[in-house]
Amino acid sequence: MTTTDSPLHGARVLVTGGAGFIGTAVRDALRRAGARPVLLDNLSAYEPATVALLGTGRHDPDLVFGDASDNDLVRHLVHDADFVVHAAAHSTVQGCLADPDTAFRSNLAATDTLVRAVADSPSIRRLILLSTAQVYGHGDPDTDTTRPRLFTETQPYQPLNPYASAKLWAELHTRQLLTAAGRDFTLLRPFSVYGPGQVPKPGAASWVVAQFTMYAALGQELLLNGGGRQVRDFVFRDDAADAIVRALTAPGAAGRTLNLGTGVQTSVSEVAEHVLAHFPGTTVRTAPPAAGDPLGGRADTALMHRVLDWAPAVTVTEGIARYVDWVRSTPAAIPPWMRAETSDGRLAAWTAPGPAVTRPPYLDQPASSCNGAS
Template sequence: MTSLTGARVLVTGGAGLIGAAIARHVRASGGAPIVLDDLSGYDAVTYQALGLDPDLVVGDINDESLMGRLTRMSDFVVHAAAFSTVAGCTRDPDQAFQSNLSGTHQVLRAAAREQVKRLIFISSAQVYGHGVQGLDQVQHFVEDQPMSPLNPYAAAKLWGESHTRHLLDAAGVDYTIVRPFSVYGERQIPKPGAWSWVVAQFCMYATLGQPLPLNNSGRQVRDFVHVDDAAEGICRALVAPRAGGATINIGSGRTTSILQVAELVRDHLPDTAFQAAPRPLHDPLGGCADIARMTEVLGWQPAITVADGVDRYLNWLRETPEAIPVWLPGERDRVSAWNSGVTP
């Protein structure tokens, strides 16, 4: 575990899946997290089920005065706050702009003014789009390949990468850009109209006795990385000497098919049925991260397998059944939603 003894780390979006895991990791590593979130990601009932950081500051990253005060108290900044679903950004571009562009600008300005030791900008593997080989080939995503964002969320993340470089290079402030792949794990709760987060969705469907929809027979592959591993990698990037100025994939470097995820869930809940469904519009076959730079720069690789991660999620769900959203049991035709013509 990376030592952050005595370090004060501002984590924006600290009530979200990745932000909360980072805050826990900072605390376990001897640091002091300063957790900021506006609590817009879920309703109050869901946050009660999740539990909130005892040191949470409720506020908006667009609040210039607040950002200045919190950044002044911090040695490092991890910018995890985002309006973070593809479908949500498509439906509400105004909110997406405020959170993902305007908010990022305010965070970067504060980091530049207060001369923090390093800022981590959490981007996304979404910036790669379908990759260089197209929809029907398994991809190997390398940090320096051409970017091709396919939706407003991905485009905002790519803009955020560029804006981080421009503002912080000019201010002489160190930074690292990380691109997490398919992050999953305990405390991940699906949102209406969101088409990702398959581990959480499949575990919840199976718990409710609903079938698991396998589009294209579940042949699509993803690079799943457990949120605790992702948090460790990001915290290592805070202090790794060679991470300064670098752009780094955060992934396992391995592909896991959606069918494999479904089978892992069924291993725990043998009565689970699978539902065949056609391939959604524009759904890529998928791929995995090239982790050569991550391994070399951070001296680290993820340790939690997908099998262990599914086991952990189902155990958490048994202990926290109230985490299943009230709308999800009534959602009987996910396949039609996925094939409605909206790109995931």
């Protein structure tokens, strides 16, 4: 299909959290489809240097600097749009625990502001809400807890933390308001998205590909909590963005809740092995299990494949290799707090009572975070 044949050719697409790790990848995928992306972000999710690495910033002609909970601004942007991708969120579990005020504004108030604007705007052809696979929690409590799970869209919710609970509320709120208003929407639940451009945040333990690669590049140990038995469904960033853009116009996606994953489970210890292949000689140490860290599982992708007529293209082996290449070519991406860490310090933080999180100084501004990631 050529760009002019794309159903998104010439369409105006508002992406909230558009300067984030996923938002910038969605922008690139929209451009390939011939769409006209508009990024709404207040640039509070990352240090300015990280925002620049993602290819955006105050200089970006696609960027509208502002907050997703600003009612007047959001309504103006929605009025001028054909589609909306809602990726804005305060997107780490520990970040939400450390800064509940920002988490409330970003994950609840901003979602309410946007959804009400879409409900009142007949020009919007579809809203995509990025939720998270964390709404599944540990999975069905009646199944074998010693085995990794298969997470299916219709199974009961089991959110284990404020971030997952906020995303579940966002799903329900979106469905209720937009169904009543007769507006089209799709709810996507991404699993573990990773790839070039991902820079870990303090306390974001789930971003294990990025963390292991950067620690190995620094010559530090890789710590396997609980021996690395946990499994994840790792989705390459470009694949995730392609699926999000495809969901904007896929006829069968209307009103659906869809997993966004690969259907392949990879253990944390296997991630370490992949990283070690690129950094031989790196030391690996078994560490105590992290509190509340689920065993994990993989996405049931049957509905996603059928509705989107799509499958991810990048394997974990290839994806980690691409991320390693990116870190090696962009060493400044490694944040200072990681350079200052030690293995003993990380172990002490995991065993300390309560979330051991330091609020990053770039969040000390009046606007809320607008980064979307799971």
